[in-house]
Amino acid sequence: MIIGGKHFDTERGVYLMGILNVTPDSFSDGGRYDNLDRALFHAEEMIRQGVDIIDVGGESTRPNHVKISDQEEIDRVAPVLEALRKHVSIPLSLDSYKSSVIAANLHQIDLINDVWGLKMDPNMAKVIADSGLPCCLMHNRRAPDYTSFWDDLLLDLKETLHIAEEAGISKEKIILDGGVGFQKNTEENLTVINRTDQLRSLGCPVMVAVSRKSVIGNVLNREVQDRLLGTLATTAVGVMKGASFLRVHDVFENGEVIRMTKSILEESIWTRFK
Numbered sequence: 001m002i003i004g005g006k007h008f009d010t011e012r013g014v015y016l017m018g019i020l021n022v023t024p025d026s027f028s029d030g031g032r033y034d035n036l037d038r039a040l041f042h043a044e045e046m047i048r049q050g051v052d053i054i055d056v057g058g059e060s061t062r063p064n065h066v067k068i069s070d071q072e073e074i075d076r077v078a079p080v081l082e083a084l085r086k087h088v089s090i091p092l093s094l095d096s097y098k099s100s101v102i103a104a105n106l107h108q109i110d111l112i113n114d115v116w117g118l119k120m121d122p123n124m125a126k127v128i129a130d131s132g133l134p135c136c137l138m139h140n141r142r143a144p145d146y147t148s149f150w151d152d153l154l155l156d157l158k159e160t161l162h163i164a165e166e167a168g169i170s171k172e173k174i175i176l177d178g179g180v181g182f183q184k185n186t187e188e189n190l191t192v193i194n195r196t197d198q199l200r201s202l203g204c205p206v207m208v209a210v211s212r213k214s215v216i217g218n219v220l221n222r223e224v225q226d227r228l229l230g231t232l233a234t235t236a237v238g239v240m241k242g243a244s245f246l247r248v249h250d251v252f253e254n255g256e257v258i259r260m261t262k263s264i265l266e267e268s269i270w271t272r273f274k
Contacts, residue, residue: 001134001172001173001175001205002134003053003091003110003111003134004053004090004091004092004110004111005091005110006090006091008052008244010175010205010244010245013244014239014243014244014245014246014258014262015052015053015244015245015246016050016051016052016053016245016246016248016251016254016255016258017051017052017053017054017055017093017207017209017245017246017247017248018043018046018051018053018054018055018248018249018251019055019057019211019247019248019249020039020042020043020046020054020055020056020057020080021057021060022039022056022057022058022076022077022080023057023058023059023060023076036079036080036083039080039083039084040080040083040084040087043084043087043088044087044088046251047088047090049251049252049255050251050252050255051090051251052090052091053090053091053092053093053110053111053245054084054088054090054091054092054093055093055094055095055111055113055247056077056080056081056084056092056093056094056095057077057094057095057096057113058072058073058074058076058077058095058096058101059073059076059096061095061115061182070098070100070101073096073098073101074100074101074104074105077094077096077101077105078104078105078108081094081105081108081109082108084108085108091110091111092108092109092110092111093109093110093111093112093113093136094108094109094111094112094113095113095115096112096113096114097114097115097116097120097121097124098121098124099121099123099124099126099127100123102124102127102128102131103127106131106133109133110133110134111133111134111135111136112128112131112133112134112135112136113135113136113138114128114135114136114137114138115138115140115177115179115182116138116140117137117138117139117140117156117157117160117179118137118160118163118164118167119140119159119160119163120140125163125164125166125167125169126167128164128167128169129164129167129168129169132173133173134173134174134175135164135169135173135174135175136174136175136176136177136207136245137157137160137161137164137174137175137176137177138176138177138178138179138182138207138209139153139156139157139160139176139177139178139179139182139192140179140182140183141156141182141183142183143183144183144184144185144188146188149184149188149191150191150195153178153179153192154198154202157176157199157202158202160176161174161202161203161204171203171204174204175204175205175206175207175244175245176199176202176204176205176206176207177206177207177208177209177247178192178193178195178196178199178206178208179192180192180193180208180209180210180213180215181209181210181213181214181215186214186215186218186219189210189213189215190215190219193208193210193215193234193237193238193241194237194241195241196208196237196238196241196242196243197241197242200242205244205245206242206243206244206245207243207244207245207246207247208234208235208238208243208245208246208247209246209247210231210234210235210238211231211246211247211248211249211250211254212224212227212228212231212249213227216230216231216234217230228250228253231248231249231250231254232253232254232257235248235254235257235258235261236257236261239257239258239261239262239265240261240265246258
């Protein structure tokens with residue numbers, strides 16, 4: 001997969017997407033980076049720690065988040081994306097489910113991250129197709145009204161892929177995200193993480209995005225600021241189950257886990273030292 005002119009080996013490699021929320025109310029770091037200078041500093045810090053993609057978000061998607069207008073979201077993300085484009089060379093992703101926000105920033109981004117999997121904004125699929133950019137499409141529902149959770153989730157993602165195909169989005173440009181934390185209970189979230197390999201069977205690389213989420217807090221009884229260790233466990237499992245991308249807050253620590261886990265799984269790479 002090519003993102004921002006760079007090749008991502010999604011069959012063998014595992015890559016880090018660093019989260020840069022320029023929002024006042026994100027569940028983990030709301031208000032920390034909604035100033036341009038702070039946002040740039042954090043982006044540069046993530047690059048030093050080895051991030052592969054920076055994902056910029058202008059509207060929180062946490063439960064009960066405050067919805068904002070398209071223009072307000074554009075006003076939040078556009079200056080950050082413009083500044084990042086001038087100062088960094090790694091691919092930039094925009095986390096938005098609104099086609100107008102994406103369209104207003106197409107000249108600054110390399111990847112589109114839609115947490116509604118093309119099902120919220122009827123114009124999103126066409127905007128992505130016309131742009132030619134790769135995209136990450138996440139599983140989501142308006143309500144957790146599952147008949148058979150896993151079967152329904154797979155059907156939902158197949159519907160997303162059908163919408164993409166109908167719009168002319170090449171399957172080779174799609175990353176799938178199982179949507180941990182979105183209209184799922186704790187058990188269902190754990191199932192999504194554990195069945196990452198089954199998501200890959202849909203024919204696209206998979207993103208695991210669990211960093212600091214409530215499923216970790218529910219299992220370990222930890223507040224947001226104390227969920228790093230739980231996040232690292234999900235990263236290790238994600239790598240073992242075939243994830244190609246991990247979306248995280250803590251780049252260095254997750255990078256260490258990826259390298260260690262990959263080294264264990266691919267022990268043959270060390271035989272040359274014997």
